[in-house]
Amino acid sequence: MSPLLNIGLGGGCHWCTEGVFASLKGIEKVDQGWISATDLPEKLSEAIIIHFNPEIISLHDILEIHLLTHSSSSSHRMRQKYRSAVYVFGEDQYAKAGRILSHFGEMRHEKLVTELLYFHTFKKNIPEFTDYFFTRPDALFCKRYIHPKLTLLNEKFGGHLNLKKLKKHGIQIPEK
Template sequence: MTAKATLGGGCFWCTEAAFKELDGVESVTSGYAGGSVENPTYEEVCSGETGHTEVIQVEYDPETVTYDELLEVFFTIHDPTTLNKQGPDVGTQYRSAVYYHDDEQKGIVETFIDQLEAADAYDDPIVTEVEPLGTFYEAEEYHQDYFEKNPNDAYCTINAGPKIRKVREQFGEKVKQ
């Protein structure tokens, strides 16, 4: 039986590519969450007026990779201390966010963040939004598997490449063989 995690850490192309590296991850779908408009388009989300975050929805096997381990990867590959910004991307749609699916996930992510803050893991305070998942809207087809379909895209090479390398270097035992 699989479980789902919904995470926003900047551009979904880059986070999707990094999470696909992990053993136990069955699928990663790029999409939108946290906004007020039904069935938003990419253009609408980019306007900043819908309130949505670019997210990935990770379907995973909790027997192989745990929610805690997914959070560890998530908080390693993006900067949870920058409000509405990741790398070159600026806007509310790029905010750091965890959309939990149930009370258990809520408790896990709140404890995880508390532990990071207690350990002074970052120089600045964590601004990651922790909210219940309302509706997840799947992004347009051309956004799915974007890095795989466009491996020479300059944006992806510059931004997804380092995230993938971090996953391989820091979580090598959890990377698909």
């Protein structure tokens, strides 16, 4: 088994980002909270750090799912709190993620606002607000924002969804 890799992702609300990535095969752990980058170490924004097995899910698929499940081409007034970003942990990961993001940027007809940044600091959220989706799958917030993202993922990346985990928590995703 390959050693787990880490990458940070920011986009929308960290409850949504955490819920999406905690629902995927190959994601062994999700830390949810706030991340800062080396260019702005004092500026924290909502994000997650995922610990993933690259033999099960590739960085390419992780970044494609990330871009698909948040406003990666929208520069809105809440962008400071919800920075669209990929936080990397080294030069090799920076180069690989840069190539992947560039590829997706060329394929889309919209300019990506997603930033590629070096990770600096992580501040974990308090326990009562972590694993939000799996501890409250029937909450209105989850039904309104996370369930539709998982339905979209099932249509485009069904093989990556951990349907067994979702079922265990009573979460039904419409068949594709």
